[in-house]
Amino acid sequence: MKLTILGSSSALPTSERFPSAHVLNAHERLFLIDCGEGTQMQLRKARLRIGKISHIFITHLHGDHVFGLYGLISTFSLMGREHTLYVYAPERFREMLTSHLKDFDINVKFPIDFIPLTGNDPIRIYDDKYLTVTSFPLKHRVDAYGFLFREKPADRNIIREAIDKYHIPTVRIPAIKKGEDFVSEDGTVIKNEEITRPPAEPLSYAYCSDTSYFRRLAGFVRGVSLLYHEATFDKSLSELARVTGHSTSVDAARTAKEAQAKALIIGHFSARYKDISFLVAEASEIFPRTIAAVDGETYDIAEISKS
Amino acid sequence: MKLTILGSSSALPTSERFPSAHVLNAHERLFLIDCGEGTQMQLRKARLRIGKISHIFITHLHGDHVFGLYGLISTFSLMGREHTLYVYAPERFREMLTSHLKDFDINVKFPIDFIPLTGNDPIRIYDDKYLTVTSFPLKHRVDAYGFLFREKPADRNIIREAIDKYHIPTVRIPAIKKGEDFVSEDGTVIKNEEITRPPAEPLSYAYCSDTSYFRRLAGFVRGVSLLYHEATFDKSLSELARVTGHSTSVDAARTAKEAQAKALIIGHFSARYKDISFLVAEASEIFPRTIAAVDGETYDIAEISKS
Numbered sequence: 001m002k003l004t005i006l007g008s009s010s011a012l013p014t015s016e017r018f019p020s021a022h023v024l025n026a027h028e029r030l031f032l033i034d035c036g037e038g039t040q041m042q043l044r045k046a047r048l049r050i051g052k053i054s055h056i057f058i059t060h061l062h063g064d065h066v067f068g069l070y071g072l073i074s075t076f077s078l079m080g081r082e083h084t085l086y087v088y089a090p091e092r093f094r095e096m097l098t099s100h101l102k103d104f105d106i107n108v109k110f111p112i113d114f115i116p117l118t119g120n121d122p123i124r125i126y127d128d129k130y131l132t133v134t135s136f137p138l139k140h141r142v143d144a145y146g147f148l149f150r151e152k153p154a155d156r157n158i159i160r161e162a163i164d165k166y167h168i169p170t171v172r173i174p175a176i177k178k179g180e181d182f183v184s185e186d187g188t189v190i191k192n193e194e195i196t197r198p199p200a201e202p203l204s205y206a207y208c209s210d211t212s213y214f215r216r217l218a219g220f221v222r223g224v225s226l227l228y229h230e231a232t233f234d235k236s237l238s239e240l241a242r243v244t245g246h247s248t249s250v251d252a253a254r255t256a257k258e259a260q261a262k263a264l265i266i267g268h269f270s271a272r273y274k275d276i277s278f279l280v281a282e283a284s285e286i287f288p289r290t291i292a293a294v295d296g297e298t299y300d301i302a303e304i305s306k307s
Numbered sequence: 308m309k310l311t312i313l314g315s316s317s318a319l320p321t322s323e324r325f326p327s328a329h330v331l332n333a334h335e336r337l338f339l340i341d342c343g344e345g346t347q348m349q350l351r352k353a354r355l356r357i358g359k360i361s362h363i364f365i366t367h368l369h370g371d372h373v374f375g376l377y378g379l380i381s382t383f384s385l386m387g388r389e390h391t392l393y394v395y396a397p398e399r400f401r402e403m404l405t406s407h408l409k410d411f412d413i414n415v416k417f418p419i420d421f422i423p424l425t426g427n428d429p430i431r432i433y434d435d436k437y438l439t440v441t442s443f444p445l446k447h448r449v450d451a452y453g454f455l456f457r458e459k460p461a462d463r464n465i466i467r468e469a470i471d472k473y474h475i476p477t478v479r480i481p482a483i484k485k486g487e488d489f490v491s492e493d494g495t496v497i498k499n500e501e502i503t504r505p506p507a508e509p510l511s512y513a514y515c516s517d518t519s520y521f522r523r524l525a526g527f528v529r530g531v532s533l534l535y536h537e538a539t540f541d542k543s544l545s546e547l548a549r550v551t552g553h554s555t556s557v558d559a560a561r562t563a564k565e566a567q568a569k570a571l572i573i574g575h576f577s578a579r580y581k582d583i584s585f586l587v588a589e590a591s592e593i594f595p596r597t598i599a600a601v602d603g604e605t606y607d608i609a610e611i612s613k614s
Contacts, residue, residue, distance in 0.1 A: 012385050015351040019378070037378040038345040044322040063411045067378050071326070071344040074370050078319050096410050103403050104370045105449060142412060 006042035008293035019064035039068030058089035060144035138211035154199035162195035213251035218258035225305035230268035253286035262305035267293030313349035315574035326371035346375030365396035367451035445518035461506035469502035520558035525565035532612035537575035560593035569612035574600030
């Protein structure tokens with residue numbers, strides 16, 4: 001799992017930071033989370049293959065999380081895309097998207113499958129061989145949702161020497177990888193633990209933006225490998241954070257700590273901060289493994305969450 | 308008059324070129340022409356003061372000329388703008404803009420004055436102390452308009468030595484600058500040409516994108532100092548240009564030549580071209596003073612149009 005940050009500004013972009021957009025590369029599928037203005041240009045700059053994006057997750061209907069989507073869909077069309085695009089967003093966006101594309105004469109020649117986000121509890125919205133994605137409610141000025149991407153446990157790794165030692169036939173290997181014991185020709189039972197090693201710990205990534213602090217949030221992302229949490233403001237502006245439905249560096253760190261996340265990456269910084277190192281310092285006092293999002297950077301989640 | 312190119316791609320942006328947007332600085336007013344996705348980020352990168360933009364001219368309702376506008380208006384709001392924004396665009400956009408801003412919860416606290424573009428002939432749409440702006444129809448798949456920015460002739464320059472020589476009182480100077488002769492106390496008439504020098508030639512800038520070639524266009528921009536003309540395709544793709552309502556390098560040069568423009572800058576390049584020097588070469592065969600638009604560059608129109 002690799003995460004590329006395309007935009008880490010809040011509503012007001014700066015010369016260094018574009019509006020919100022992340023790309024999660026999980027088993028060579030690209031999942032786009034939020035799509036602020038300029039996302040398609042940032043994708044090109046990061047040399048990510050635009051055509052490999054099939055799932056776009058929109059947290060909420062504020063422009064700094066959405067305004068790159070029309071251009072991206074237009075680009076998909078111009079590139080001759082034919083395969084389905086899945087858009088996950090609050091229900092209200094279904095009609096808005098359709099009418100915006102029509103208003104601008106964008107002739108979409110591929111299917112768009114719209115999956116509405118809803119509910120006060122986590123809901124599994126995506127499931128494939130390797131991964132599940134769960135949406136959960138955030139606390140913002142408008143309906144907003146976070147997303148948890150979680151790898152499925154991989155198969156156990158068979159020990160090569162054990163195959164020779166116990167003369168394990170190839171046909172039995174898939175079942176052994178799933179955890180079965182091996183029964184040899186003479187009826188001896190070889191315990192699974194003796195012939196396999198456990199797989200790598202499944203990784204996970206959670207995206208929480210935009211949101212105020214609320215106690216339940218940590219439960220939604222419990223044990224996550226890497227938590228992205230907005231930290232629009234420093235801790236002295238907690239009242240402004242509350243009023244605008246945002247978080248401070250300390251709110252982000254508190255949720256990371258309560259969730260027992262392995263690592264925290266903060267972003268969605270207010271344009272008032274030229275240097276955000278003190279936001280990292282504030283968060284680190286509560287949750288030491290905190291880093292700041294940087295536009296264009298790619299983070300290896302296995303690496304960053306290693307204990 | 309200084310022109311800054313913020314975006315010179317056609318509908319498909321590249322890692323080098325953003326979608327269409329130009330800024331014309333005329334007497335320290337900034338006029339924004341088209342507003343493709345990412346315009347506000349490009350404005351910041353070019354260190355142009357966003358708050359100094361009060362007039363935005365939208366040629367037509369295709370996304371690569373418009374999708375940066377919602378974000379820019381949102382940014383104006385967040386920056387606490389209070390003064391009126393004038394938006395010139397095809398009539399249909401009035402309702403679209405209002406409803407898009409509402410859909411996205413963008414609380415615009417300053418007045419937006421919408422001026423609809425219309426007509427089959429040039430129409431003066433702006434007039435101030437220094438400058439007029441005229442819209443004229445282009446030939447594209449949808450209603451599209453070009454814009455001609457033309458400086459008003461400046462006052463004549465009084466010759467300092469003449470003031471001393473003829474004892475010209477300060478109170479008479481404004482009239483003399485306007486072209487009046489000077490009558491001295493003894494009744495001698497001093498011809499205006501003897502005591503003043505003509506002002507610099509008024510400059511002008513025309514923006515023609517998106518459009519096919521059509522004969523009347525040259526007449527709309529006759530004698531312009533700098534002509535920006537789209538050249539989406541090279542000359543081998545003239546059929547594709549015709550079908551899509553665009554121009555080739557040769558079309559752009561032909562219009563520049565017929566209009567007796569002083570200089571031509573081409574842009575709106577198809578993403579198929581990595582290197583656009585051969586488009587410039589094709590145009591230069593017909594109109595030698597051709598250059599290619601480069602994102603982020605600023606061009607001094609007096610300099611570029613000097614014979």
